[in-house]
Amino acid sequence: MKDVLIPDATLVSNYIQGEEQALSELISRHQQRIYSFIYSKVYDKDITEDIFQDTFIKVIRTLKRGGYNEEGKFLPWVMRIAHNLVIDHFRRNNRMPKFDNSGEFSIFSVLSDSGLNAEKQIIRDQVECDVRRLIEELPEDQKEVLVMRIYKEMSFKEIADNTGVSINTALGRMRYALINLRKVIDKHNIILTN
Amino acid sequence: MAHIYSEKQSQKCDEMKPKKETIDFLLNYSKALSVMDYKYGKFEALLN
Numbered sequence: 001m002k003d004v005l006i007p008d009a010t011l012v013s014n015y016i017q018g019e020e021q022a023l024s025e026l027i028s029r030h031q032q033r034i035y036s037f038i039y040s041k042v043y044d045k046d047i048t049e050d051i052f053q054d055t056f057i058k059v060i061r062t063l064k065r066g067g068y069n070e071e072g073k074f075l076p077w078v079m080r081i082a083h084n085l086v087i088d089h090f091r092r093n094n095r096m097p098k099f100d101n102s103g104e105f106s107i108f109s110v111l112s113d114s115g116l117n118a119e120k121q122i123i124r125d126q127v128e129c130d131v132r133r134l135i136e137e138l139p140e141d142q143k144e145v146l147v148m149r150i151y152k153e154m155s156f157k158e159i160a161d162n163t164g165v166s167i168n169t170a171l172g173r174m175r176y177a178l179i180n181l182r183k184v185i186d187k188h189n190i191i192l193t194n
Numbered sequence: 195m196a197h198i199y200s201e202k203q204s205q206k207c208d209e210m211k212p213k214k215e216t217i218d219f220l221l222n223y224s225k226a227l228s229v230m231d232y233k234y235g236k237f238e239a240l241l242n
């Protein structure tokens with residue numbers, strides 16, 4: 001005996017009344033056409049899968065909320081939802097262009113993470129800590145200028161105004177501060193590298 | 195001799211289908227979703 005095909009409208013109505021199996025039948029009946037339609041626009045299987053899923057999520061929600069208008073036919077309605085989601089996808093992609101890394105050139109060969117790894121960060125912290133201790137050993141006037149310049153990022157004019165000396169004196173103190181730091185570092189063979 | 199395309203065609207058709215996982219997800223989503231009517235509108239709830 002030949003199977004009698006239940007019309008879409010009946011399946012939709014059964015589904016709205018709570019028969020979950022009707023949805024399964026509707027999906028298996030139309031999945032190929034809807035999937036092919038989406039794929040023909042986006043040419044990417046993963047994106048097609050996502051849009052297919054979003055399409056049916058919208059279908060399920062609309063049907064469950066009672067927002068489906070029986071005037072139209074089921075398949076054209078689902079196709080229209082899929083079509084709108086495809087357009088949304090392209091709009092979103094235009095705002096955030098996706099880089100296709102499938103070619104010979106790999107973008108990751110020229111991009112690198114400039115951040116320090118954990119080990120280098122620890123070494124850097126130790127070096128900075130050592131430098132601070134060395135600075136503490138400098139004469140007060142030189143230390144004051146160096147701290148203002150390096151740590152407080154003040155200009156020599158601001159340093160001069162703050163310490164009540166001329167710009168040249170401030171420059172001179174900075175110079176001697178650096179010379180003295182180098183001397184201490186050389187004398188004690190301190191290695192400050194990262 | 196004429197080519198028989200039917201076999202290849204049917205294979206291609208099979209590829210143009212969503213994954214089983216996607217279908218399963220949708221069916222489970224449908225089972226889990228319930229819509230409640232309230233004074234001010236409809237509310238959706240996902241029950242696991």
